[in-house]
Amino acid sequence: MRMSGEVATSPAPAVVLVEPSLPENVGAVARVIGNFGGGELRLVNPCDHLSSTALSLATHSAKVLREARIFATLNDALADRQFVIGTSARKRERHARPLPLPQVGTLLPDSGTRLAVVFGRESSGLTNEELALCHACVHVPTQGPASSLNLSHAVGVVLYEMTRNPPVGATPAASALATTRQVNGLKTHLFEVLDAVGFLKPGAEASIRQSFADLMGRARPTDLDVRLLRGFLHRVQVTLRRAGRLES
Ligand code: SAH
Numbered sequence: 464m465r466m467s468g469e470v471a472t473s474p475a476p477a478v479v480l481v482e483p484s485l486p487e488n489v490g491a492v493a494r495v496i497g498n499f500g501g502g503e504l505r506l507v508n509p510c511d512h513l514s515s516t517a518l519s520l521a522t523h524s525a526k527v528l529r530e531a532r533i534f535a536t537l538n539d540a541l542a543d544r545q546f547v548i549g550t551s552a553r554k555r556e557r558h559a560r561p562l563p564l565p566q567v568g569t570l571l572p573d574s575g576t577r578l579a580v581v582f583g584r585e586s587s588g589l590t591n592e593e594l595a596l597c598h599a600c601v602h603v604p605t606q607g608p609a610s611s612l613n614l615s616h617a618v619g620v621v622l623y624e625m626t627r628n629p630p631v632g633a634t635p636a637a638s639a640l641a642t643t644r645q646v647n648g649l650k651t652h653l654f655e656v657l658d659a660v661g662f663l664k665p666g667a668e669a670s671i672r673q674s675f676a677d678l679m680g681r682a683r684p685t686d687l688d689v690r691l692l693r694g695f696l697h698r699v700q701v702t703l704r705r706a707g708r709l710e711s
Pocket of ligand 1: 550584588603613
C-alpha cells in the first residue's frame with residue numbers, strides 16, 4: 464500500500480463543481496480533495512457550501528471549502544486553465560465516446576499544465592455546451608446496472624486515478640497551451656470575422672459557431688497558435704475595412 468506523499472504527482476488539478484445542489488456532496492468533495500494532493504476547489508453557482516453540514520462532511524479539509532472560489536459561469540471558472548477534462552456518467556452527443564478513466568494518463572499534457580477536472584450537477588450532469596468547453600471527457604466504467612456515481616464518489620475515483628497515473632507522452636510544448644480565456648478571445652474574434660464575410664448562414668449561425676468552437680477545443684492551440692490566428696483575423700478585418708465592407 465502506498466503511503467501519503469509517496470506518489471509522484473503533477474500539480475493537483477482544480478476540481479470544478481457545476482451547480483452542486485447538496486452541501487453534503489460539496490463537503491465530501493472537499494474531504495476527498497484533501498486526501499489526494501490538496502488541489503483547489505472551484506464552485507459554479509453552488510448551494511450553501513459553507514453550511515454546517517458541508518463543513519462537518521469536509522472534516523479535516525474544511526480549509527478547502529473555506530478557500531473555494533465561486534464563479535457565475537463555467538467559462539469564468541476555467542479562464543486560467545490550459546487543459547480541461549470533463550466527466551460524464553453517460554454517453555454524449557459531442558463526446559460520444561468518453562475515454563474510460565484508466566486511460567486518463569494518456570491524454571494529460573505535461574506536468575506544468577494548469578489542469579481542471581469538471582463535474583456536473585447531481586440531477587442532470589453537465590450540459591453539452593459545458594462539455595464542449597472541455598478538451599476531453601472521461602467516464603468511470605461501472606459494473607452494476609447504474610452508471611451514475613454519487614458526485615463525491617466520482618471526484619474520489621477520478622482523483623485517485625489521476626494521482627496514481629501521472630502524465631505520460633508529454634509533448635514539449637504542452638505547458639505552452641493557451642488558456643481558456645485566450646481560446647475564448649480567439650473564438651469571439653473568429654465569430655466576428657465569420658459574420659463579416661457572410662459565413663454564418665441565417666438559421667445555422669449557432670451550429671456553425673459551435674462546430675468552430677468544437678474544432679478549437681480539439682485542436683488544443685498553444686499561446687503561439689492563438690496569436691498567429693488572431694494576427695490573421697486582424698489582417699482580414701483590416702482588408703475588409705479598406706474595402707469598405709466593415710465598419711471601423
Ligand atoms: N443524472 C446525471 C448524473 C449526475 S452525477 C447524469 O445522468 O448525467 C453527478 C456528476 O458526477 C456527473 O455530472 C459527473 O461529473 C460525475 N459522475 C457520476 N458518475 C460518473 C461516471 N460513471 N463517470 C464519470 N463521472 C461520473
